[in-house]
Amino acid sequence: MATILPRETIVSIILFTLLYSWKRLVGFVYLGVCFVCALMYGMVGLTYGHIDKNAIDALLYTNFNEAFEYATSIPPSVFGWYGSLILFFSAVVIFLKKHPQFLGDLNRKFLGLLIVLLVVFSGNTFVKNLFKGSPLHITDIKSTEVHFALSVYSALQDSSRGQNKYSIFNRSADWNATADGQAATNYVVILGESARRDFLESYGAPWNNTPWMSNEPGILFENYLSASAGTVPSLSRELYFNSDADNFNPAYNIITLAKSAGYRTVWISSQGERGGADSPISVVAKMSDEYDFVADDLNPLNKVIKKTDEDLLEPFKESLSRSGKKLIVLHLIGSHPQVCRRTDDKYTEYFHSKELSCYIESLRNTDHLAKEVTEALKAREAKHGEKWGLLFTSDHGLDFATDQNGWCLKHIDKRQGSYEVPFFIAGSEFKHREIVRSYRSGLDFLPLIASWMHISSPRLPSLPCHWFKDEVCANQETVYRYSGELINYHDLPSYSLQTFMNENP
Numbered sequence: 001m002a003t004i005l006p007r008e009t010i011v012s013i014i015l016f017t018l019l020y021s022w023k024r025l026v027g028f029v030y031l032g033v034c035f036v037c038a039l040m041y042g043m044v045g046l047t048y049g050h051i052d053k054n055a056i057d058a059l060l061y062t063n064f065n066e067a068f069e070y071a072t073s074i075p076p077s078v079f080g081w082y083g084s085l086i087l088f089f090s091a092v093v094i095f096l097k098k099h100p101q102f103l104g105d106l107n108r109k110f111l112g113l114l115i116v117l118l119v120v121f122s123g124n125t126f127v128k129n130l131f132k133g134s135p136l137h138i139t140d141i142k143s144t145e146v147h148f149a150l151s152v153y154s155a156l157q158d159s160s161r162g163q164n165k166y167s168i169f170n171r172s173a174d175w176n177a178t179a180d181g182q183a184a185t186n187y188v189v190i191l192g193e194s195a196r197r198d199f200l201e202s203y204g205a206p207w208n209n210t211p212w213m214s215n216e217p218g219i220l221f222e223n224y225l226s227a228s229a230g231t232v233p234s235l236s237r238e239l240y241f242n243s244d245a246d247n248f249n250p251a252y253n254i255i256t257l258a259k260s261a262g263y264r265t266v267w268i269s270s271q272g273e274r275g276g277a278d279s280p281i282s283v284v285a286k287m288s289d290e291y292d293f294v295a296d297d298l299n300p301l302n303k304v305i306k307k308t309d310e311d312l313l314e315p316f317k318e319s320l321s322r323s324g325k326k327l328i329v330l331h332l333i334g335s336h337p338q339v340c341r342r343t344d345d346k347y348t349e350y351f352h353s354k355e356l357s358c359y360i361e362s363l364r365n366t367d368h369l370a371k372e373v374t375e376a377l378k379a380r381e382a383k384h385g386e387k388w389g390l391l392f393t394s395d396h397g398l399d400f401a402t403d404q405n406g407w408c409l410k411h412i413d414k415r416q417g418s419y420e421v422p423f424f425i426a427g428s429e430f431k432h433r434e435i436v437r438s439y440r441s442g443l444d445f446l447p448l449i450a451s452w453m454h455i456s457s458p459r460l461p462s463l464p465c466h467w468f469k470d471e472v473c474a475n476q477e478t479v480y481r482y483s484g485e486l487i488n489y490h491d492l493p494s495y496s497l498q499t500f501m502n503e504n505p
């Protein structure tokens with residue numbers, strides 16, 4: 001049974017049966033509360049993932065105009081979910097009203113059995129830990145009711161603690177930005193996923209997996225650090241302006257900045273639209289003039305036809321073919337673990353394990369995608385004279401680990417490699433290859449992008465240094481641990497691919 005229905009759902013059904021057979025009214029109240037919670041969840045959960053501080057802020061601070069603007073961008077699948085929800089609850093209520101004797105007089109043995117099942121399904125991890133003497137966590141109880149109450153409680157606490165007066169739906173930013181005469185017409189940002197730079201040939205890796213990045217004229221940054229070691233902790237800081245400030249306003253981000261300077265903005269992603277805690281990234285993506293989540297997990301077709309980063313190319317070329325100034329962001333699924341899924345189990349060179357071999361291959365695929373994007377930009381320049389700029393980086397690296405299949409790379413925030421990502425800029429203006437060895441921080445990603453796009457705004461701080469010359473800039477060597485602690489990158493131990501190869505010949 002547990003394979004058909006999630007354990008949490010079985011627990012809810014048993015709980016309802018017990019309450020309803022005890023007192024019908026209590027059963028109906030339980031049903032009503034579930035219905036209201038599901039409605040609320042639909043509003044924020046389906047589009048923004050789990051109930052968190054952002055979701056609560058959204059409910060608390062969203063005004064009518066923002067809500068209306070947002071509602072017009074809700075995908076039809078959400079309405080489908082609401083429709084089925086209302087149908088399901090009405091069907092249950094109508095059935096129970098028509099059959100008042102249903103679940104009316106359950107015998108004691110059956111009730112006893114239900115209680116045992118309730119404990120088994122909801123509490124086996126909890127009970128196991130109790131007997132083993134392991135520390136007990138209330139979150140080990142497998143029950144939607146318990147988890148929902150805990151999430152709402154902690155989200156409310158976070159929300160009331162923060163001074164955040166801006167909802168994630170707020171879109172009005174007064175950047176007053178302008179782009180100067182040197183700005184190009186077409187800018188593309190390729191946001192890679194889980195790419196650790198020492199695995200790239202262009203950063204010294206011993207295999208030929210970056211023919212594009214190793215040869216294309218441009219600037220290679222040797223010491224760019226991602227803001228953190230996970231997609232959300234990194235990008236929720238890099239894509240927004242002053243994300244650490246008390247009065248942080250999500251309307252100030254890379255997309256609204258480019259828009260304010262007159263760029264048409266396009267976000268094309270092969271990542272999930274609302275998977276788990278991806279919310280802060282989807283929020284930025286959805287402020288674009290145009291966005292396309294090619295692998296949208298609510299589209300049933302995507303369960304059958306698996307989407308890859310290659311599928312970003314077609315919508316990219318279509319967006320590029322429009323006239324006028326534009327910023328196109330390509331957010332890849334790239335080298336995310338289990339990476340053999342991304343490469344269809346293929347790899348060119350075997351290196352210690354299948355997973356590491358696919359990892360090298362996935363980076364080769366990313367490089368190939370960047371090459372195709374570059375060629376499209378060059379073709380556009382040749383035909384229409386439109387200057388272009390292309391920036392490639394990754395949200396974070398990964399760290400060496402092992403699992404039952406041997407060596408692999410995992411999301412870990414404990415060593416330097418997890419923060420060491422590639423950063424490469426190409427474009428019409430470059431005839432040679434240059435190298436910047438000074439540190440650059442993902443925490444300054446937005447001001448750096450502004451400089452790159454020749455955008456100025458009274459909101460932006462004055463430049464601490466010339467980002468694109470090999471000059472030392474202040475405060476470029478701090479990173480965020482998962483815990484939210486800001487630390488000096490040099491305080492973390494180093495464990496490079498070279499060290500790994502020396503230890504595992």
Ligand SMILES: [Zn+2]
Pocket residue numbers: 193194230231232395396
């Ligand atoms: Zn990531």
